[in-house]
Amino acid sequence: MTDTPEHDEAGASPLGVFERWLSLWVALAIAAGIGLGNLAPDLIAGLARLEIASVNLVVAVLIWAMIYPMMVGVDFASVRDIGRRPRGLIITLVVNWLIKPFTMAAIAVLFFNHLYAGLMSADDARQYVAGLILLGAAPCTAMVFVWSQMTKGDPAYTLVQVSVNDLVMIVAFAPIVALLLGVTRIDVPWETLLLSVVLYVVIPLAAGAFTRRRVVRAHGANGAAVEAFTARLKPYAVIGLLATVVLLFAFQAGTILSQPLLILLIAIPIVIQSYGIFALAYAAAWAWRVPHSIAAPCAMIGTSNFFELAVAVAIGLFGLSSGAALATVVGVLVEVPVMLSLVAYANRTRSRFPA
Numbered sequence: 001m002t003d004t005p006e007h008d009e010a011g012a013s014p015l016g017v018f019e020r021w022l023s024l025w026v027a028l029a030i031a032a033g034i035g036l037g038n039l040a041p042d043l044i045a046g047l048a049r050l051e052i053a054s055v056n057l058v059v060a061v062l063i064w065a066m067i068y069p070m071m072v073g074v075d076f077a078s079v080r081d082i083g084r085r086p087r088g089l090i091i092t093l094v095v096n097w098l099i100k101p102f103t104m105a106a107i108a109v110l111f112f113n114h115l116y117a118g119l120m121s122a123d124d125a126r127q128y129v130a131g132l133i134l135l136g137a138a139p140c141t142a143m144v145f146v147w148s149q150m151t152k153g154d155p156a157y158t159l160v161q162v163s164v165n166d167l168v169m170i171v172a173f174a175p176i177v178a179l180l181l182g183v184t185r186i187d188v189p190w191e192t193l194l195l196s197v198v199l200y201v202v203i204p205l206a207a208g209a210f211t212r213r214r215v216v217r218a219h220g221a222n223g224a225a226v227e228a229f230t231a232r233l234k235p236y237a238v239i240g241l242l243a244t245v246v247l248l249f250a251f252q253a254g255t256i257l258s259q260p261l262l263i264l265l266i267a268i269p270i271v272i273q274s275y276g277i278f279a280l281a282y283a284a285a286w287a288w289r290v291p292h293s294i295a296a297p298c299a300m301i302g303t304s305n306f307f308e309l310a311v312a313v314a315i316g317l318f319g320l321s322s323g324a325a326l327a328t329v330v331g332v333l334v335e336v337p338v339m340l341s342l343v344a345y346a347n348r349t350r351s352r353f354p355a
Helices: 022-039 041-048 057-072 076-084 087-115 122-136 144-150 155-183 190-219 224-251 253-258 260-287 292-303 307-318 323-348
Strands: none
Touching (some): 022 224, 022 253, 022 323, 041 224, 057 224, 057 307, 087 292, 122 155, 122 260, 122 307, 122 323, 144 155, 144 292, 144 323, 155 292, 155 307, 190 307, 260 292, 260 323, 292 323, 307 323
């Protein structure tokens, strides 16, 4: 969601107004979305009908606005430098792609098919499980720059982690989601799933890489020109994020107000998964003597979710008013306070890691 932050001499990087008050802006966007959904239901219903091939056009435009600036900041050439310090990247890849999707699916099945049995229908339970699977299979690629900045993470290494994760996501997201949805006996519409990956990962990545190349050719490869370019785009990314949150909560406003207990039931397994994944990655980094500037972002990437992609795929696969879409939206609701608490914990435990 933001370009790579520059560090000053002390290694700190001042946060912008958006980052410092992130929880407030998201809370206001959530409140605005719920209010809009109840005050102007016809308008929201009209926006919900603007779709092609199960892809809502308004959501697509907002998500592109949100993702594109971050993709411009991704330097795939930096991947060649990972061999010098591979431990943080190894932890990130193992947790994100070999552990997190499967633990999220297992926790979702445990809660919705067993612990919550009798509280909801089997069909609704399957929808919520599907939504959580989509969240679990989409590690953070955008907001991780904010979390890295808040923990004084190494911006270059964070960029490498994001770049590699994006490359893996292109080929791994759809198969993992299809596998886990199949295991949980949910029909997999492959065409919609692959279309969503192309729309929300491949195309933005390609557009970002093309733009970055043009900027570098015009202004040189020192990085300053790219940072200046992405800084100019940042307001649009912020608007895209907040507008997406408003719209998503407007679509689900009726359910959120009429079933607050349901929101809590969905949030509980997400919170457990988030803290569990952070603990696993952070402990692995501590045991492997990874420096804190790499360990903190390393743990944050797996804990945070690429909710833009998860929400978009849930809407494409199951519809705007589906339980799967609601589950991914609850993921947005849970993520900010959970991640801020983990940022605070990471900062308090900095001294336990190598300098």
